[in-house]
Amino acid sequence: MKILTGNQVYFETVGRVEFEGVESDNPLAFRWYDPTRVVAGKTMAEHFKFACTYWHSFNGNGSDPFGSPAHFYSWERKASIVERAKEKMDSAFEFMTKMQLPYYCFHDIDLIDYTDDMLDNERNVEEIVAYAKEKQEQSGVKLLWGAANLFSHHRYMNGASTNPDFQVVAYAGAQVKVALHATIELGGENYVFGGGREGYMSLVNTNMKRERAHLAQFLHMSKDYARKNGFQGTFFIEPKPFDPTKHQYGYDAETVVGFLREFDLLDDFKLNLVTGHATLAGHTFQHELQVAADAGMLGSIAVNRSEYQKGWDTDQFPADLNELTKAMLTVLEAGGLNGGGVNFDAKVKHNATDSLELFYAHIGGMDNFARALLIADRILQHSDYKKIRNERYVSFNAGVGLDFEKDRLFLEDLWDHTISYGTSEIKSSRQEYMENLIARYL
Incomplete structure (x- = not known):
């Protein structure tokens, strides 16, 4: 993979991160993740399809519920929306190629800042997508999946496709249309619908039956439009029980499988499972993977972990080897992921402000997964x-x-x-x- 840099080098002290083996003490090298090593009939690269998440890695500002932003980027000083987006993308592709990450994934507003003018947004997205396409061709990095952010803007405070105001539902549809075109143009292998705010805070003012039907109709419309425009990939649903709403309609894997079955969406959708969301739902990550695998719907993994003493989704990088080993046991016995990969839906901590922390976090996450894969394979092959x-x-x-x-x-x-x-x-x-x-x- 060719290292890409723009006009500015953002990570000057880092070269290509290579596999050096377990004897290495180099913090900027892999000790366990060898992309060419074959385990259970596939290379590690094929097992994982590791992907960088554009939002946490290059849009995350380090804020938390009790702290203001602590991470600041040079491109934030650019006056032009497009200039900011291009400089951010230069940084992202430098990082991904130095890390040898074969994939990335994004929400639409991660690529480029949105305004309230949808036509203006569409033009800006087209420009940054053209730039991303050049970067992909030069580097070999591919798009694992795209998505529309239908939860951050205040217009979505009462939901997107489940909003009681049709104008908001229509706006969400327009936003998905643009995100789908971006995904298709960049050769995205999948498309994700996250839980966002599709739920309720109180049933006293909510028609739950009607909102669930609207969500299903929205998914059908989006799926049909994508297929009509040449999208051949898989659609993923990302379960999440709550946070930010009191209750979300995609509570956990079992709930989502039932929803897809109820509304005749099983043929086109699989699950994108998040470690921290399993915790919030009161499950282990292995449980959520097993539910999806048993239903033939194990699609992709958005891996992170929560601080178990806290009550919200803290999105930390994976570090629990026991948890990851049990997860890989389920994935291996299921025959692997269906179309998806392992994306790091995780962010460096509020006070981790050194740019090298982003490398350390990804190296640790990739090594921990690789080590868990090797352990799980040995358990399945050599134990009772x-x-x-x-x-x-x-x-x-x-x-x-x-x-x-x-x-x-x-x-x-x-x-x-x-x-x-x-x-x-x-x-x-x-x-x-x-x-x-x-x-x-x-």
């Missing part, structure tokens, strides 16, 4: 992990247990079986053994 789990269900493999699974029995048959054989002895779940098994491989 699958054997023990399968043995718990051996009574359903033959006889009346198999008849039950194949829907050949009636409730009366269960009565007859119980009268004939009584109950069985209790059997250990072997949970402690299984947890220790994973820990041994860590």
Whole structure:
């Protein structure tokens, strides 16, 4: 991958980040992530399709609910919207090519600042998309997915497609139209609809049934328009339970799968799962991945983690090796991600103001995922992990247990079986053994 720099070099002290192996003490090198190493039949690069998130990495200002911006960028001083966008993109592609990140993803307003004039926005997006296309061709970096930000502007304080004001719904549709064209023009492999503010703060003033139907209609319209204009990729829904609303209609993976099934959207949509959102929903990340995998809808991962002692989505880079290993066990057993990749929906911390922190964070995240992949593969290949789990269900493999699974029995048959054989002895779940098994491989 060719390193790209614009008129200005933003990360002068950093060259290309390379794989140096576990013996390396270089903080600007990979110790575990070797993109060419084959694991379970695919290279690490193919397993992960790592992507830089444009919003956190180059739009994040370090603010939090109790602190003002602490990260400042040179392009913010540019007077022209387009000039700011181009300089920001120069910085982004320098970073991505030095990190050897093969993909990136964006919301529309991440690429270029929006005004209230939609025609003006469309012209500006077309200009920056042309610039991005040149950068992609020069570097080989590709677009994993695009999206429209339908939650930050105050017009969306009561939702976008679920807003009770049709004018807001229409504006959201116009914004998605522009974002879809940008994604298609840049060869985006997928398109994401995030949860945003599609939910309610109180049911006393909300017609939930009507709002959910509007959301489904909006997704159908967007999907149909994209297909008509040549988009061949997959659409992703990103579950999130709350924050900023009290309740969001895409609460978790199970809720979203049910919603897509209810409104006949299963054929075109899969899930983009976020680690921190699983936590907010009261689940483990592995649980959300497993729900999606079992439904055949494991699409992509937007990885981060939350500070578990806090009550909001803190979007930190992944560092829990146990959590990541369990996640990779599920991904490997599911056969991998369907179209998506691993994007770092994470931001450097409020007080991490050195530009090198962005490199350290991504290197750590990529290394942790690579290490988790290797551990998960060893567990599946060399331990009795699958054997023990399968043995718990051996009574359903033959006889009346198999008849039950194949829907050949009636409730009366269960009565007859119980009268004939009584109950069985209790059997250990072997949970402690299984947890220790994973820990041994860590």
